[in-house]
Amino acid sequence: DTEVTQTPKHLVMGMTNKKSLKCEQHMGHRAMYWYKQKAKKPPELMFVYSYEKLSINESVPSRFSPECPNSSLLNLHLHALQPEDSALYLCASSQALSGLGVVSSGNTIYFGEGSWLTVV
Amino acid sequence: AQSVTQLDSHVSVSEGTPVLLRCNYSSSYSPSLFWYVQHPNKGLQLLLKYTSAATLVKGINGFEAEFKKSETSFHLTKPSAHMSDAAEYFCVVSDYNNQGGKLIFGQGTELSVKP
Numbered sequence: 001d002t003e004v005t006q007t008p009k010h011l012v013m014g015m016t017n018k019k020s021l022k023c024e025q026h027m028g029h030r031a032m033y034w035y036k037q038k039a040k041k042p043p044e045l046m047f048v049y050s051y052e053k054l055s056i057n058e059s060v061p062s063r064f065s066p067e068c069p070n071s072s073l074l075n076l077h078l079h080a081l082q083p084e085d086s087a088l089y090l091c092a093s094s095q096a097l098s099g100l101g102v103v104s105s106g107n108t109i110y111f112g113e114g115s116w117l118t119v120v
Numbered sequence: 121a122q123s124v125t126q127l128d129s130h131v132s133v134s135e136g137t138p139v140l141l142r143c144n145y146s147s148s149y150s151p152s153l154f155w156y157v158q159h160p161n162k163g164l165q166l167l168l169k170y171t172s173a174a175t176l177v178k179g180i181n182g183f184e185a186e187f188k189k190s191e192t193s194f195h196l197t198k199p200s201a202h203m204s205d206a207a208e209y210f211c212v213v214s215d216y217n218n219q220g221g222k223l224i225f226g227q228g229t230e231l232s233v234k235p
Contacts, residue, residue, distance in 0.1 A: 004163075006163075040228075041227075041228075042210055042225035042226065042227060042228055043164070043223075043225060045222055045223070048222075056222070090163055090164065092164075107214075108154070108166055108169055109223060110166065111156075111163045111164040111165070112163050113162060113163040114162070114163045116161075
């Protein structure tokens with residue numbers, strides 16, 4: 001089963017709201033990712049967690065706050081977003097190497113269906 | 121630095137005709153290369169991947185790709201297009217240079233299939 005599950009599928013929020021996106025995988029993967037994708041563009045990496053520790057933050061604004069409560073779950077907390085943050089948010093997971101926790105070059109990254117976020 | 125160039129932003133074929141989506145990469149290492157497909161309003165699905173084994177890689181739904189080191193190419197092909205193949209296709213190289221598994225995406229090729 002190569003499934004990454006994301007909820008909710010659609011979210012509309014105001015600029016003063018606080019909301020969360022959730023992601024779950026049961027493949028035993030120890031690396032999990034958040035990507036942001038605008039229309040007609042490739043996904044852009046936001047965060048990488050390896051063994052439940054944040055290993056990459058691609059200079060994402062602090063209004064996005066990731067959390068990895070355990071090896072199967074990944075959350076993205078949203079607060080005071082701007083309309084330009086409206087996008088498809090993709091969660092992904094993969095195996096990770098031991099040691100540095102760096103993902104092997106050959107490991108496949110599996111994506112969820114995404115959460116469509118609209119900020120009004 | 122690694123990079124990926126998809127040579128066509130849009131490809132249109134007729135149903136039943138061959139598909140060719142072109143991808144060139146730049147890498148200082150032996151790369152891992154992937155093709156992902158994204159249907160409208162969906163997430164990304166892995167079609168196939170190359171990781172230094174056989175240079176001709178077979179994927180799902182009849183797609184295959186050939187790794188050509190001398191040409192730094194990884195073109196995606198399918199002998200006969202189906203209407204359900206209409207989607208966005210991304211060629212991707214894996215950057216394993218201590219970047220924690222970053223994927224370097226091409227800009228995507230939109231495939232249209234005419235009846």
